[in-house]
Amino acid sequence: MSIAIAATASNALHTPSMRRRVIAGTTIGNALEFFDFTVFTFLMLVLGPLFFPAASGYGQLLLTTATFGVGFLMRPVGGMLIGSYADRHGRRAAMTLTLWMMGLGCALIAVAPTYAQMGMVGPVMMVLARLIQGFAAGGEVGASTTLLVEHAPRGKRAFYSSWQFGSQSLGVMLGALVVTLLTMGLTTEQMQAWGWRVPFVIGILTVPVGAYIRRNLEETLTSSPQNTGKPQLATAHRATTHQPLRRVFADYKVTILKGILLLIGGMVSTQILSFYMPAYANRELGLPATSTLSASVVFGAVGFLIAPFVGMLADRYGRKRVIFWSRLATLIVLLPCFQWLMTAPSTERLMLLVALFAVLVALQSAPAFTMLPELFPKAVRTTGMSVVYGLGISVFGGFAQFFVTWLLHVTGNSMAPAWFLMVAIALSTVVLFWIDDRTHDDIDAQEA
Numbered sequence: 001m002s003i004a005i006a007a008t009a010s011n012a013l014h015t016p017s018m019r020r021r022v023i024a025g026t027t028i029g030n031a032l033e034f035f036d037f038t039v040f041t042f043l044m045l046v047l048g049p050l051f052f053p054a055a056s057g058y059g060q061l062l063l064t065t066a067t068f069g070v071g072f073l074m075r076p077v078g079g080m081l082i083g084s085y086a087d088r089h090g091r092r093a094a095m096t097l098t099l100w101m102m103g104l105g106c107a108l109i110a111v112a113p114t115y116a117q118m119g120m121v122g123p124v125m126m127v128l129a130r131l132i133q134g135f136a137a138g139g140e141v142g143a144s145t146t147l148l149v150e151h152a153p154r155g156k157r158a159f160y161s162s163w164q165f166g167s168q169s170l171g172v173m174l175g176a177l178v179v180t181l182l183t184m185g186l187t188t189e190q191m192q193a194w195g196w197r198v199p200f201v202i203g204i205l206t207v208p209v210g211a212y213i214r215r216n217l218e219e220t221l222t223s224s225p226q227n228t229g230k231p232q233l234a235t236a237h238r239a240t241t242h243q244p245l246r247r248v249f250a251d252y253k254v255t256i257l258k259g260i261l262l263l264i265g266g267m268v269s270t271q272i273l274s275f276y277m278p279a280y281a282n283r284e285l286g287l288p289a290t291s292t293l294s295a296s297v298v299f300g301a302v303g304f305l306i307a308p309f310v311g312m313l314a315d316r317y318g319r320k321r322v323i324f325w326s327r328l329a330t331l332i333v334l335l336p337c338f339q340w341l342m343t344a345p346s347t348e349r350l351m352l353l354v355a356l357f358a359v360l361v362a363l364q365s366a367p368a369f370t371m372l373p374e375l376f377p378k379a380v381r382t383t384g385m386s387v388v389y390g391l392g393i394s395v396f397g398g399f400a401q402f403f404v405t406w407l408l409h410v411t412g413n414s415m416a417p418a419w420f421l422m423v424a425i426a427l428s429t430v431v432l433f434w435i436d437d438r439t440h441d442d443i444d445a446q447e448a
Contacts, residue, residue: 018218022151023160025217026144027167028210029099032203033137034171035178036106038300039199040130041275041401042179042293046196050114051123067126071134072398079390080245082139083383087244090219091147091382096211098140103207105133110200134398142386149373149443150220150381155315158439161373162311162366165266166304169362172274173300178202180293221378244383248376252384255375258435259388260396262372265327265428266365267397272421273357274299276401277350284414285345294347295354302358307366314367320437323371326363327429331422333360338418364428374438396424 040047044064052063078098086094108129113122145164152160178199186195248256277299278292314322337356341349376384400420407416 019151019160021213022147022217023163025095025210025213026148027163027170028206028213029095029102029140030144030164030167031171031174032099032102032106032206032210033133033140034168035175035206036102036133036171036200036203038172038175038275038296039179039203040109042176042278042296043196043199044279046191047126050116050192050196051112051126053115066402067123067130070127071130071137072394074131074134075138075394075398076387076390078135078138079142079386079388080138080383082136083142083386083390084245086139086143086146086382086386087221087380090221091143091150092214092217092219094139094143094382095147095217096214098136098143099207099210099214101136102133102140103204105129105136106200106203106207108132110197110204138390139386141389142382142384145369145385146373146382147217147220149370150378151218154442155440156311157374157443158314158319158367158370159308159311161370162307162314164369165310165362165366166307168270169300169303169307169358171300172270173297173304175199176278176293176296176300180290180297183293184290244380245387248380248384248387252376252380255384256388256391258431259372259375259385260392261427261431262368262435263389263392263428264396265425266361266368267393268400268421268424269330269357269361270365271397271400272404272417273354273361276404276417277354280404280417281345281350284408285342287345287347287350291347291350295350298351299354299358302355303362306359306362310362310366311370313363314370315439318437318439319367319371320432320435322367323364324429324432326360327425330357330360330364330425331429334418334422334425335415338415342414364425371435371438374441374443375435378444400424 048064051067082094082098085097106129108125112125112129115122141164145161148160148163149157182191182195182198274296278289278296281287281292281295282289310322333356337353341353372385372388373381375388404417404420407420408414413419
């Protein structure tokens with residue numbers, strides 16, 4: 001009976017219409033996460049004086065950057081708790097929870113009073129919102145990527161999971177585009193008075209749409225005989241997943257370390273080249289703010305468009321091969337490209353550099369999101385991936401901008417972002433030699 005139920009559920013899961021809904025449902029949540037983070041990053045120079053007026057110009061930027069980064073402190077906690085929840089109660093339930101939590105964070109920021117209006121109430125609300133969103137994002141990536149991989153037909157796992165990176169790039173593109181349009185269309189006074197709230201209101205409005213799509217997704221952990229998509233856990237499954245978090249840390253400690261090292265190159269690349277680059281180009285190189293924001297639109301657009309094709313390459317030639325050669329290429333061209341930009345800063349050069357690195361980041365990041373869930377068996381897959389992603393991004397991703405801002409201030413070396421990025425990519429490249437390429441494996445065969 002259980003075999004027949006499993007077969008029926010499997011057939012339901014692998015219909016083309018369901019796969020399209022899975023891609024749409026995962027894309028909207030991931031895009032919202034990166035839309036919000038992109039908007040917050042690009043509005044730092046606006047938010048600093050509004051919420052931290054007593055600090056100096058550098059202090060305002062540092063405090064606002066730290067407020068951005070503090071949300072990443074909750075990523076590991078959210079990854080552990082929501083990942084464990086997803087491995088016990090289903091990926092869809094976890095994804096619905098994270099979406100509403102991200103919407104709550106957007107709402108808190110949208111209505112937060114400035115320091116001049118209510119003193120410390122505004123900054124406290126801002127930090128609370130970042131903590132909630134960080135908690136949600138810590139579980140979102142693991143649950144959504146796992147769902148994509150488990151819905152994918154044989155030989156197309158990288159293509160399906162590439163939508164994880166693609167949706168993140170979409171969020172970057174839309175966030176940068178909205179801020180660019182607001183900057184061009186509003187005066188400085190209007191932007192400070194109410195314009196900065198508009199992107200977060202837009203984020204709130206996407207939540208009901210995403211929740212509706214996700215409500216109709218089929219569950220991949222298990223499925224009920226009625227095919228409702230609700231997880232119906234068998235006794236054997238309960239025995240292996242009632243404590244998925246403990247099992248991950250007991251049996252997969254080395255795997256967690258490998259996964260973190262695998263991801264940090266892409267994490268730091270995205271944070272520096274997409275989120276930090278506009279402020280860097282504007283402040284250090286003197287380029288117009290609208291030009292630097294437009295460069296981030298280009299970064300997101302290129303990443304979104306190329307990600308599915310990168311997934312196809314990884315399915316055909318293997319994940320490790322695509323990641324290795326793209327990271328090697330990045331290490332070779334990184335310093336010359338930064339130096340080329342600094343010798344004669346211009347909007348055109350910035351756009352070309354950003355487009356090139358968007359391609360290279362997509363080539364190394366999209367396949368990495370496939371390799372992560374392939375490292376863990378189905379019973380603890382979301383927990384394992386969420387722990388890896390949460391721990392990695394909390395340090396190497398969330399505070400990358402903080403570290404680079406500090407390095408620039410202390411050393412006065414305008415090449416600090418490039419050197420920081422090279423170290424992260426080198427670590428991520430070396431670890432590939434200790435990770436098996438499971439491109440052609442049945443990843444659920446390791447279910448033990």
